Amino acid sequence: MRYHCIHVLCVLTAVPLGNIAKPLSPLAGWGPMHIKHSWSPVPDDWVSLGHPPPGTTIDLYIALKSHRENALRDTLYQVSEPSHPRPRRRYGAHLTNEQLAELIAPHPETLELVNSWLVHQGIPSSSISMTHGGDTLTLKDVSIIQANALLNASYQLYRHVEHGGTIIRTVGYALPVGLHKHVVTVAPTTTFFSLPPPTQWHASLNGSDGEAVEMVRAASGEPATQLSNRAKVSSLEPSFLRWLYGTATYKPAAIDRNFLGIAGFLNDYPSPTDLKAFMRKYRSDGKKATFTVMRVNNGGYDPKRPAIEANLDLQYAMAMAYPTPHIFYSTGQGRSNTDDWFISFLGYFLRQQNGPKTISTSYCVNEKSSSLEYSIYVCDLFGKLGLLGVSVLYATCDDGVGKDCTLSDGTVRFKPKFPATCPYVTAVGGTTDFDPEVGAVISGGGFSDYFKIPDYQRQAVPGFFQILGNKYNGLYNATGRGIPDISAQAMGFNIFVGGKKQMVHGTSGSAPVVAGIIALINDHLISNNRPVLGFLNPWLYGSAARSLFDVTSGTNPGCNTDGFSAVPGWDPVTGLGTLVGVFPGLSGLGSSSRGLPP
Numbered sequence: 206m207r208y209h210c211i212h213v214l215c216v217l218t219a220v221p222l223g224n225i226a227k228p229l230s231p232l233a234g235w236g237p238m239h240i241k242h243s244w245s246p247v248p249d250d251w252v253s254l255g256h257p258p259p260g261t262t263i264d265l266y267i268a269l270k271s272h273r274e275n276a277l278r279d280t281l282y283q284v285s286e287p288s289h290p291r292p293r294r295r296y297g298a299h300l301t302n303e304q305l306a307e308l309i310a311p312h313p314e315t316l317e318l319v320n321s322w323l324v325h326q327g328i329p330s331s332s333i334s335m336t337h338g339g340d341t342l343t344l345k346d347v348s349i350i351q352a353n354a355l356l357n358a359s360y361q362l363y364r365h366v367e368h369g370g371t372i373i374r375t376v377g378y379a380l381p382v383g384l385h386k387h388v389v390t391v392a393p394t395t396t397f398f399s400l401p402p403p404t405q406w407h408a409s410l411n412g413s414d415g416e417a418v419e420m421v422r423a424a425s426g427e428p429a430t431q432l433s434n435r436a437k438v439s440s441l442e443p444s445f446l447r448w449l450y451g452t453a454t455y456k457p458a459a460i461d462r463n464f465l466g467i468a469g470f471l472n473d474y475p476s477p478t479d480l481k482a483f484m485r486k487y488r489s490d491g492k493k494a495t496f497t498v499m500r501v502n503n504g505g506y507d508p509k510r511p512a513i514e515a516n517l518d519l520q521y522a523m524a525m526a527y528p529t530p531h532i533f534y535s536t537g538q539g540r541s542n543t544d545d546w547f548i549s550f551l552g553y554f555l556r557q558q559n560g561p562k563t564i565s566t567s568y569c570v571n572e573k574s575s576s577l578e579y580s581i582y583v584c585d586l587f588g589k590l591g592l593l594g595v596s597v598l599y600a601t602c603d604d605g606v607g608k609d610c611t612l613s614d615g616t617v618r619f620k621p622k623f624p625a626t627c628p629y630v631t632a633v634g635g636t637t638d639f640d641p642e643v644g645a646v647i648s649g650g651g652f653s654d655y656f657k658i659p660d661y662q663r664q665a666v667p668g669f670f671q672i673l674g675n676k677y678n679g680l681y682n683a684t685g686r687g688i689p690d691i692s693a694q695a696m697g698f699n700i701f702v703g704g705k706k707q708m709v710h711g712t713s714g715s716a717p718v719v720a721g722i723i724a725l726i727n728d729h730l731i732s733n734n735r736p737v738l739g740f741l742n743p744w745l746y747g748s749a750a751r752s753l754f755d756v757t758s759g760t761n762p763g764c765n766t767d768g769f770s771a772v773p774g775w776d777p778v779t780g781l782g783t784l785v786g787v788f789p790g791l792s793g794l795g796s797s798s799r800g801l802p803p
């Protein structure tokens with residue numbers, strides 16, 4: 206079943222409406238339509254192909270404002286901040302799904318108002334469902350005509366001029382003015398991103414053993430970069446990574462209770478045969494390694510059509526965390542590419558009672574390809590995962606400070622990547638070399654234009670601006686959240702795809718490596734009856750920081766600039782650094798393990 210009913214509505218029906226809200230006069234309550242969000246002109250790189258075929262329907266998500274505005278953020282920090290002052294310290298006290306639903310529920314008046322508006326607009330209540338807790342309404346199978354009328358929108362089919370992927374979106378939409386303060390966002394409306402059609406990113410399997418094939422685009426939405434064999438790289442064998450990050454001798458002990466999740470999208474599948482071949486070569490203790498596939502939103506699965514990204518993510522997470530069980534989430538994009546993959550995936554994941562507590566994702570989009578309110582909504586969904594105790598790792602992608610940075614008005618601006626810029630995920634950049642590790646040229650990094658600097662970065666980030674001075678003024682937002690948070694090796698992953706070995710690069714590989722290490726730390730914690738790490742950043746910027754390896758050289762060029770430079774302390778190339786010293790701090794596995802939360 207897609208959605209549970211309706212915690213809050215049950216409350217609603219039990220309480221006489223007059224007691225909780227002033228009596229509603231729907232017509233008076235809604236008021237005239239006001240624009241909620243619009244782009245002008247159509248976002249870069251997208252062209253309209255006109256109206257979608259007649260009969261096209263979409264599923265609309267309506268995200269409702271929470272009754273208690275800062276409850277999500279405040280509670281997330283309370284349960285994730287090891288040094289949160291007592292008595293409000295609740296470190297590790299992650300919520301149950303029930304507690305979460307209660308925390309984020311909208312006000313009953315909000316639900317009532319939006320529901321009555323929808324019904325008045327002719328949306329049958331049978332096609333409206335609600336997430337547990339009621340923070341998101343889903344309207345199934347809304348015709349385009351009806352969606353246009355409901356939102357004063359003009360849904361059209363758009364094609365990406367480079368990769369040819371298509372989506373159905375509108376450049377603007379409106380809501381009755383009386384609903385604006387109740388609704389965070391409606392999706393899909395003005396989010397302009399998609400991945401290329403599947404055929405374009407399945408592996409080109411012509412490369413021979415260890416030889417890189419070709420440079421494929423690393424634009425927004427794109428997974429792993431394959432580099433040309435001109436790039437001189439050392440290869441990242443799992444034994445090297447396990448040595449470097451100090452996990453080689455750890456024996457997982459909680460594999461019945463600890464899982465690692467890999468999020469995959471759009472027909473991008475991993476192959477169990479490739480995984481076995483990879484493990485046979487690089488981790489002979491794990492020759493039998495396997496994984497579970499969960500299909501989200503009608504996601505497909507064809508093990509005979511392995512993709513580079515999915516194989517990379519799974520093989521390197523497994524290389525680190527074996528024998529911890531792995532789950533691959535194959536998320537579909539719905540009929541005619543209408544669905545929003547972040548919302549589909551996160552909605553599914555938040556409904557799980559016992560999902561993985563570590564999850565890695567290597568897909569990202571330009572922050573400005575979505576509206577602020579959409580980004581806030583999706584970011585809050587990640588915050589909810591944190592409240593449930595899930596550590597969410599996101600690659601910062603492979604464009605350095607950005608790619609194609611001239612905006613339609615002619616100005617140039619760095620292009621940070623979402624969801625990495627969401628303050629409730631852990632953004633993972635890339636390094637190369639060792640002794641010392643150096644920031645990788647591809648490492649995505651910068652500052653958000655949508656999310657202000659979170660409290661956990663207030664000590665660490667200003668030192669970087671002192672070193673930077675006024676270089677790049679106007680190209681980035683100095684009040685924004687900085688990314689990445691941490692980094693890991695990114696250049697020279699040896700993977701198996703379609704039975705052949707090939708070498709790929711990317712923060713796409715760094716994120717699952719970090720996820721593997723985090724899953725092992727969780728294994729240690731679970732084995733010692735301690736809470737899992739959950740949302741990592743307050744810990745990383747706090748007590749873990751002294752155990753990290755501070756990467757102090759390397760740059761991340763992009764946007765026709767040399768990019769930022771790694772410096773002592775936090776920087777927007779490698780974040781705080783790499784996890785070199787955190788895991789070795791566990792050796793002896795005593796409760797005083799260095800770097801771990803007390």
Ligand SMILES: *[C@@H]1O[C@H](CO)[C@@H](O)[C@H](O)[C@H]1NC(C)=O
Pocket residue numbers: 237238239240357359379
């Ligand atoms: C509806 O959208 C059109 C443009 O598509 C605009 O001209 C009109 O003012 C909008 N109406 C309302 C009520 O917002």
Ligand SMILES: *[C@@H]1O[C@H](CO)[C@@H](O)[C@H](O)[C@H]1NC(C)=O
Pocket residue numbers: 409411
């Ligand atoms: C891969 O090999 C096939 C058949 O041998 C060939 O048609 C194709 O062009 C090759 N692709 C690349 C990228 O070299």
Ligand SMILES: *[C@@H]1O[C@H](CO)[C@@H](O)[C@H](O)[C@H]1NC(C)=O
Pocket residue numbers: 653654655656657658682683684685686
């Ligand atoms: C800079 O970021 C802040 C949030 O930290 C935001 O309010 C502001 O609009 C951003 N400025 C630009 C030019 O995007």
